[in-house]
Amino acid sequence: EVQLLESGGGLVQPGGSLRLSCVASGFTFSSYAMSWVRQTPAKGLEWVSGISDTGAGTYYGGSVRDRFTVSRDNSKNTLYLQMNSLTADDTAVYYCAKGPHSDFWSGRGDWFGPWGQGALVTVSS
């Protein structure tokens, strides 16, 4: 059974940084692209970032580009999201999600499944 377990969420001040982790099990992690998706009641679901199986390809949504960095350690079956210069607009539940292919983008993007249980990030002073 595929399992994705996020950690690292919490309360951070505006302008601060936070790193999320997602530990994967139940599948060959190094063979699949992975993504981060966030959700708020106001804005709904928003794709944040994607990364190819080897980590060579990384992709970002417009609202986080230049502030967030996605990476992975295939030896540890772990996906990361480094978030810098956080603002209140980044407050959300962050999900990691498995892609169906090795490359995140090959002419078109991917759907997501399964998803982790989510990690709450709150940006507030």
Next chain:
Amino acid sequence: DIQMTQSPSSVSASVGDRVTISCRASQVITNSLAWYQQRPGKAPKLLVYDASRLESGVPSRFSGSGSGTDYTLTISSLQPEDFATYFCQQYYSISLNFGGGTKVQIK
């Protein structure tokens, strides 16, 4: 960016009813569309990808259809566990995005 518009935003239905949810893209997305179900307090769950392909393990009462810019998720006979919020997502463009959701409520 491609805009995804779902309708209705909510629907009230009874067990056994047939429910149809629509998703319209602002441009042609060539069947690059997925549907998800989200129960309260839970993560989204993939139901359908490539507009009409059912994810493994998803009950056959769920089906997806459509082409071009207009897509539909149909639940043929609503079950108690189907009361949830449903989202569409396009992956035709690198700016992947989701519809606003349709909440299926008990009538």
